[in-house]
Amino acid sequence: MRLRIRHVTIYRYARPVRFLDHRLLITPRSGRDVTTISSTVKIDPASELVWSEDAAGNTVALALIADAAPALTILAEHEGLHTADPYPIFRLDPSAFRYPFAYASGDLALFGAGLLDPGAGGDAAAAAWLASFRATAPDDTLMLLNALNEAVGVAIAYRTRDEEGTQPPSQTLALRSGSCRDLAALFLWATRRLGFAARAASGYLFDPGSVADDVGATHAWCEVFLPGAGWVAFDPTQRRMGGAGLVATAVGVTSEAVLPVVGGFLGDAADFAAMEASVSVKASA
Template sequence: MLSLQIHHRTTYRYRYPVVLGPHRLMLRPRESYDLRLLSIDLSATPEASITWAEDVFGNAVAMANFHTPVASLCIESRLKIELHAVPFPIFAIAAQAISYPFLYTDQDWIDLGALATMQSSDPSGRVATWARGFIHSKPTDTLSLLKDLCSGVSAWVTYRSRDDEGTQTPVQTLELGSGACRDFAVLFVEAARCLGFGARIVSGYLFDPDGCLVGSSGTGSTHAWAEVYVPGAGWITFDPTNRGVGGHNLIPVAVAREISQVAPVVGSYQGSPDAFIGMSVDVRVTT
């Protein structure tokens, strides 16, 4: 069991005072049998009215509404959690899903819905062709196939930190051969969907006490990874950026169909077109 503290600060700066629109904040970790949230302190400067709700995926969403023009905005969250995930998990995969290909039950298929359907455009089938290259025989071991796919992403794609907004399409990532953790996660999820799996994007934090993991800054950072639904085992965590399986060093905050749905902070402002100077994000994950 790990006791962790997470401090996440996002700062926006403007040349002139602007009127802030509502900001959507996804900063509260998803509690589970692997993660216990001990405390959360969410604040904004200037002060905001904050309300909480759950989205369609069960993520905790805070809406911050501001009342006065501002020249800067700082959003901070301070968390204390217990992480109980083990480094080398054993997955109790159902007998009918041990070998690939397998069929989800009709009920699972209905519930997975869009999570089992590719969401990005790929008219030439580039991603599907690439994904099928990891199938060495039929039948083949399901978990081994997913592990090979996870490792294959980082073998094909070189990690490159990107400060620009947005995410590359899986086709762009394959063609460029480089990307950030969010691009790795999207490529893995879409490739898994091409193979018939239900898969979803996860955003949250990476704990890296030794400072040796890809995509990490210091002992921790924001991060994106994936989960695949396998009958019996449930949602299995895959971190294609670090070829990881299981969530012993990952703190999930939000899950969704697409990466744009799990951004930590999303908002708008009204003001001069050249008012925006820039933003900075500082994250610390410590024991």
Template sequence: MKLSIHHTTRYLYARPVILQPHRLTLRPRSSHDMAVLASSIDCSPVAQMDWTQDVFGNLVATAAFTEATDQLVIASQLRVDQSAAAWPVFRTDSAVHSFPFTYSPDDAAALGALCIPDYPDPQGELENWARAFVRGEQTDTLSLLKGLNAGVLGAISYRVREEEGTQAPRETLALGSGSCRDIAALFIDAVRRLGFGARAVSGYLFDPQALAGDPGSTHAWAEIYLPGAGWIAFDPTHRRVGGDNLIPVAVARSNRQIMPVIGGYLGAPDDFSGMDVSVEILVEE
């Protein structure tokens, strides 16, 4: 399935400001189930782009600006061929069929901090919540993960949250609601407390059932590493497993490391007057 993705971010300022360098994580890499056919990023005012790869291998552009402006527009265009199976079969190594299991020394060393929770849990609330999904001393690993992935929405309601940043998992549990990035962060921290290697993913969600004119959306989800199957996508916001209809752009230990646009300006706090983001995802005939 070939998709065309148009993602535009616009910042408005009350008066011309000096833009500091902006970090743009908007260009994905090709993988076994997604080929990047074309990509471009355009900025207004025009920026000098320097490309690099971060510690996770994500493609990152640093945009440097030379002129003052009262408006910044960053427009990303992608064409991808997404071929992830709608009903995937995950062939994991026999050693990890049952939970609990232990990663091999090489895998454990490579996963490192991806197995370590990112948020404090002094009273053990989050760990107790996660372990409530474990049925017995030995349980099927994939069934456990699928149950937890589906069970998040039993405790949490999805809501659009415009504020920047990610809620701490304990806060999400206490509030009983959160955005997709909050729900993903809760899921990631929960599975890490069970010993799994997990990472955050940012990208786009394509909904083929959406009404005509639905623009599409940015999205956040998780991936868990299981030897034999590799990195498996878990989307607790939609109770889905596998990469079908997901377009990953970047992966990292936490959401804050893969925000699509990070940058600032030199000026007074009230110089900033607003921003808007639009995403359009179209199926190519």
């Protein structure tokens, strides 16, 4: 299936301001499920784009914006071939069929501590929630992860959230609600605490059942490394396993590391007026 993606982000200010460099992670990652056919990024005011690849293999565009302006518009347009199976069958190495299992030493060296360490954000309440889940969860590795994905999606009600940043797992569990990045952060923390290598992912979601002219969204989910299958997507918001409908633009240790646009401006906080973002993801012939 061919997908056309159009992503527009507009920052508006009360007066012309000068901009700091902006770091953009808005280019699809090519892989087994996604092949990028074309990709363009345009910025107004005109900017120099310096392209690079970061340590996670993400395509990074650093926007150097010389002119002051009352607005900053970032337009990304992509076309790609999306081949993910909606009902995937993952063939794990026999050693990884049942949980717990040990990763190969070479894999551990590549992961680094960041993808294995649950890090900050868990407390006694979050640990108790995970222990309660584990008490009845199966030992089959894929069934265990699928059950955890479902448990997060059932326990936490999805809601849009305009505030920046990600809620700690304990706060998400206390509120019983959160954005897609909050659900992903809870799943990420839980899988690492169970001993899995896991990473945050962000990008675009294609949902052909949505209303025409609104068939896409920026989205956040997780990927877990399973020997024999590689990096497998788990989306607790959609309660899905596998890459169907997902087009990643970045992967990283935390959700904060994979934000699509990071930058600032020179001026007073009161100069900032508004931010608008729109995404269209459509199937094309």
